[in-house]
Amino acid sequence: MFSELQRYIPVGICVLDQAHTVVFANEFLKNRLPDNTPKNIEGMSIDEVFPEAAKIIKRKLKSVFALKAASFSYWEHRPHVFELSSSRPVTGDETSMYQNIQYVPIFEHSEEVKKVCVIIQDVTELASYYQEQKRLTEALEIEKQELKTLNLKLEAAQNQLLQSEKMAAIGQLAAGVAHEINNPIGFVNSNIQSLEGQASGLFAMLDFYESNFSTLADSGLAQQEQQLQNQHSIDFLKEDVPELLQECLEGLDRVSKIVESLKSFSHVDNQEWQEADLIKGIESTLKIANNSIKYHAVINKTYSLDDEVLLYCQPMQINQVFLNLIINAAQSIESSGAVTISIEDKQNEVIIAIQDTGKGIPAEDINKIFNPFFTTKPVGQGTGLGLSLSYSIVAKHKGRIQVDSQVGVGTTFTVSFPKLSEADFSDEFTDK
Incomplete structure (x- = not known):
């Protein structure tokens, strides 16, 4: 009766002795063996039937024989211990079987474990x-x-x-x-x-x-x-x-x-793209921001007012960048200090550096300062948008903005703009 029932049990059953020899295997297991494996595997060693998994199986068997207790193996840890096939529940395609495995000790008229029953549950679905x-x-x-x-x-x-x-x-x-x-x-x-x-x-x-x-x-x-x-x-x-x-x-x-x-x-x-003098832009920005600066910092300039530094840009937006960086620099100074503004007019680019003697930016915040809504200012004193908008404006002008800061010493923001022409910004004109 048992032999008849085991044909229909939807689990693989394999009994192994202490010599790692297959004593019994049910039809469910045999039918899912690889094509090159004999179907009648009784009497064969697991090294012959499952050569790739033999090492793992032997270790499990050793544990069961020694401890006289069941052992388990779940598919999340080892999905395919035994090389068996399974049918996909939806597509019907043959695939490797995902297995939950129980290693159950078999006691024969004594306390000694002579055989182990390996129960293989198909959990592919x-x-x-x-x-x-x-x-x-x-x-x-x-x-x-x-x-x-x-x-x-x-x-x-x-x-x-x-x-x-x-x-x-x-x-x-x-x-x-x-x-x-x-x-x-x-x-x-x-x-x-x-x-x-x-x-x-x-x-x-x-x-x-x-x-x-x-x-x-x-x-x-x-x-x-x-x-x-x-x-x-x-x-x-x-x-x-x-x-x-x-x-x-x-x-x-x-x-x-x-x-x-x-x-x-x-x-x-004129709010259109045009050639503008950056020195005039900084000077007009300083006059606008004077009330926010004068109580915190002295402004030092390393450029001559008689010089002219031209850049093809949207002047209003560039001035907004200057305003954000200068006010941030002044506000970072807790009592008194200095803000130094320098302009370097190179052949292919213009570099503006705004350096302060403020409290500096912690290292863990350096990579966050350009994120929208991130601010180190107290609640109600900052929106966290100034540097984010400045970054976007600089990127729109195909430039880059970098920051170098040391806590207790100060911060330097360096903005570099390439010297480009109208043709280089043709993709921006639709946004005007």
């Missing part, structure tokens, strides 16, 4: 399911990471667009401010210049009257004139009024330059 799930999970994880990366790029692009729109709004504001302020500045400046000339004339007349009062016979009038001079501090006014008028003219000139710097920084006249 289960293994296929788990492997497919693993593949799908890995694919899903890859898609998740790709989606995350895409979302970060999308956020960066949206933020860059918002930044561009903000800069365009600043440009329009600058144009309006320039128009509204330049007119009153013009007539106030004209009036003060006129007043300066008129005051000179009045003081000349006072000098004339003063010199001629001494010739009057009426000493009372001369005394009265002297009292009026003392009462109204005429001598002081002669010195102070010209100085006040000159200071007013200097103040008006500073206001005019600030308005012009704002206009230059935002490039309201």
Whole structure:
């Protein structure tokens, strides 16, 4: 009866003795042996039947004979111990069998183990399911990471667009401010210049009257004139009024330059790709950022204002890079220090270095600083977008931005732009 039943049991059964000889093998096992293996394997050594797996099987058998306890082998650890075939549950294709294996000791009328029954369970279907799930999970994880990366790029692009729109709004504001302020500045400046000339004339007349009062016979009038001079501090006014008028003219000139710097920084006249002077861009940026810098750092420049460093670029965006790097440099200085700006105009590229004496960037953060939304500033004091946007702008101009930092010493950002022409940026013009 048992021999009849074992034909239908869907597991492989193989009984081995202490000499590693096959004592019994059921039909399920025999039918899945390789074609070059005899079907009647009883009496054969496992070295003959399973030469590649013999070493592993012997080690398992040795454990069972010595410990008199069952041993197990799962497909996750060793998928194909026995060289057996199996049919795929869906496709029907023949493939290597994934196996869960039990090595069960057989006791024969004593406590001594004489034989071991090896039970081989075909788990190809289960293994296929788990492997497919693993593949799908890995694919899903890859898609998740790709989606995350895409979302970060999308956020960066949206933020860059918002930044561009903000800069365009600043440009329009600058144009309006320039128009509204330049007119009153013009007539106030004209009036003060006129007043300066008129005051000179009045003081000349006072000098004339003063010199001629001494010739009057009426000493009372001369005394009265002297009292009026003392009462109204005429001598002081002669010195102070010209100085006040000159200071007013200097103040008006500073206001005019600030308005012009704002206009230059935002490039309201032209936001297209063009050849621009980087020194003028840095100078206008420094004027705009002056209020954020003056309380933290002294600005050192290693370039001459008389020089001209030209680059084909989008000036408004390049100025935005300068603004981000300069303000970051100033804000990294906790008490007082210096920010040094240098420009090296080479034959094929322009190199701008912005160095500060601030607190520096920890080594573990260096590779993160260009990531969107990463910031080392306290909550509410930084968005983590400045360096990310700067990196994108530099990359758009086919340049590179590098950072070298030492905690407690300072940081240097080096931006390099290749000297290219309009033809080199033809792929960018669709984004204008």
